[in-house]
Amino acid sequence: MSINEPLSIEAIKEDETKAHQRERDDVLSRVLEDHAEIKRRFNAISTAGSPADKREALHALIHKLVVHETAEQEVLHPLVRSADQGDDIAERRLKEERAAEELLARLEKLDVDDANFNQLMTELRDDVIEHAEAEEDNEFPKIEQAVSADTLASLSPIFRAAEAIAPTRPHPSGPTSATGNVALGPMVAIADRARDAIRQARNQQH
Ligand SMILES: [Fe+2]
Numbered sequence: 001m002s003i004n005e006p007l008s009i010e011a012i013k014e015d016e017t018k019a020h021q022r023e024r025d026d027v028l029s030r031v032l033e034d035h036a037e038i039k040r041r042f043n044a045i046s047t048a049g050s051p052a053d054k055r056e057a058l059h060a061l062i063h064k065l066v067v068h069e070t071a072e073q074e075v076l077h078p079l080v081r082s083a084d085q086g087d088d089i090a091e092r093r094l095k096e097e098r099a100a101e102e103l104l105a106r107l108e109k110l111d112v113d114d115a116n117f118n119q120l121m122t123e124l125r126d127d128v129i130e131h132a133e134a135e136e137d138n139e140f141p142k143i144e145q146a147v148s149a150d151t152l153a154s155l156s157p158i159f160r161a162a163e164a165i166a167p168t169r170p171h172p173s174g175p176t177s178a179t180g181n182v183a184l185g186p187m188v189a190i191a192d193r194a195r196d197a198i199r200q201a202r203n204q205q206h
């Protein structure tokens with residue numbers, strides 16, 4: 001399905017319903033709510049009326065996705081490593097996240113009316129949705145087997161701390177990352193701030 005067609009409202013509600021149906025409000029609820037929000041942000045790109053609106057919607061998506069995947073890398077994926085064959089699951093999810101980040105960085109550099117924009121954005125949305133489903137269907141059950149309900153609940157505010165960072169507009173000529181990766185440069189700052197927020201939240205909890 002092309003990015004020109006928004007996702008159905010049912011697809012979005014499904015994640016929210018799963019979040020609300022959890023017995024406790026925990027880190028997995030946060031991830032589910034985020035998945036719904038990410039779909040909403042893709043829809044804002046699909047329905048943007050002008051190129052300026054589309055660029056605005058792209059920046060909002062970049063912010064959300066980078067914060068979300070960073071929070072998962074810091075808080076969620078480490079949990080699955082204690083499960084049977086959990087390392088393998090964590091590595092797969094990280095690989096998918098790196099691929100999405102590279103696609104996002106390419107998109108950030110394109111004009112929203114570039115001939116390739118819609119095709120790449122469609123590819124990104126398909127990949128991100130498939131990735132989110134893999135987390136929900138295959139990583140969550142492993143985490144729930146390996147990690148106590150109390151721990152999952154205690155990680156909810158830590159995950160949320162990353163979400164609370166204010167959006168900054170990624171700048172195309174911004175600083176490059178420490179590894180000299182020019183392509184990912186504009187998104188590195190968002191990830192750094194999300195990691196800092198998580199670190200601070202962990203310190204406060206202890
Ligand atoms: Fe993820």
Ligand SMILES: [Fe+2]
Nearest residue numbers: 031072132135
């Ligand atoms: Fe996710």
